[in-house]
Amino acid sequence: MTESPAHVHEFDWPDRVVIGTIGRPGARTFYLQVRTGSRIASVVLEKQQAEILAEKLDEILDELMALEGNPHSVPASTPVELVDNDPLDPVEELFRVGAIGLGWDPTTAQVLVEAHRMAEDEFDELLKPESETLLVRMPVGATRAFTRRTREVVDAGRPMCANCGHPIDPDGHVCTFPESG
Template identity: 45%
Template sequence: MRPAPGERAFYLQAVDGNRIVSVGVEKQQVVILADRLEQLLDEIVTRTGTALPASDLDNDALEQPIDEEFRVAAMGLAWDGDAGLVIIEAQAPVETPAEAEETLLEDVEEGPDALRVLIDPRDARSFVERARRLVTAGRPPCPLCSQPLDPAGHVCARLNGYHRGISLNP
């Protein structure tokens, strides 16, 4: 059974042997991560001249049960040129933006909970493709305000409560 519109949950999940870590993310965070990851990969291709096609199509279900470790507040991306791997870090909420900036993608003794994943660039490309498929499988966006359109209707802020085709004059 598919969830009702607006009830989907998004997760980033990392699996290493028997260890499974799942963190909750917002749909918009998935969109931004996919966009930034694609930009990073394209920059790597431009600088190195190495093609980075996607690895196999990723349609596997997440490992069950999904136990959310934390909700992601901040994310960071980096390229480890020596290892040839993409670094993705998802960080739990912190008290101040300065604390997030100090600890994101840094090895610190004390800091917020974080999930750091190193992945092959081809797997990162596959992630981008999968993320885009998952996001677009939801409700279509309103062409005016980009908010999701509900099956029951949509009140668009850009129309100030008015509907096209309705005359305001009697």
């Protein structure tokens, strides 16, 4: 069986890259959204994927800052002119994200994010063997802004129970953690 070519939605130096949500806390859908001009791509990811994505991107930037002789100016915090608190642009979902790959391109001083389509089930790859990927290349300042917003969006969810660490639903919470004392 020959492998079908990959479909890549590529954004190089995009105007906007954000994580945003639709829905109320406890029932939110997380989106990674990228825009260049009027071209918009939105993919669904899990809250944990968004949280880890921000963490790993910050680690890449911190490592670049600490690199001896690094010729790239990596900001330690989010440049104020890059703060983006606007809602998502209109969402038309491309796919649900499975694996995420990260990288650094020293020739363009850009961070790379590859979000790969998740197979719907074990037969999905047999029926639709073509892969689909969202590839985003963004400069270091935009990456810092992206990680800041992502952390804020993730933290804006349901409050966590101090006893068991699970989210507290608006309808109440039954804690399974035994009281100490």
